[in-house]
Amino acid sequence: VKLIIQIPCLNEEATLPITLKDLPEKIDGIDCIETLVIDDGSTDKTVAAAQKHNVNHILKFTNNKxxxxxxxxGMNHALTLGADIIVNTDADNQYFGGDIAKLIQPILDKRADIVIGNRQVDTIRHFSPIKIFLQKFGSWIVGQLSGTTIPDATSGFRAYSREAALQMNVVSDFTYTVETIISAGKKNLAIEHIPVRTNKKLRESRLFPSI
Structure with a gap:
């Protein structure tokens, strides 16, 4: 079983090395773990940082997409590389890499096609009350639209089986998190969620820096 961990990046030369060091080198039930960095038009030394830390595969865009x-x-490239399971994580080291093993376990057990890491937003100290409310309300809306019960719909820490990844198609230019859950729900893919740990904040959110 081949696992590819993909990391979308935009100007992450400072945080990417920390994220990479946090990733597991071995997981029970996995024969091969590879890393894939998608550089979304960075103007810093993100690519050099990825190369220095022996990332297996790098996709580099000349402009920000x-x-x-x-x-x-990244998903499509991981499929081309023969991934059986794809894990997406953020380059800011928000998510604890040690939880990847339990994130993919429901897929290895054939119980789920997609697994979403639940950050348990109530426990994240740097999340403001309004951000926690918006996260919960947004997840409830997504649940109504998708027929799922995912408590943290905007979590970027998630795992996809090869079969699920082949069915994903994102139209939005903004973010993939919500659209993929709604799409998966409508396609009757099995979606699970598990509690995951988060690391100390290294930088402000690029999507919602003020809340």
């Missing part, structure tokens, strides 16, 4: 397109290009 947006997070949603970077995500989809």
């Amino acid at each position: 947006g997070l949603a397109k970077a995500f989809m290009y």
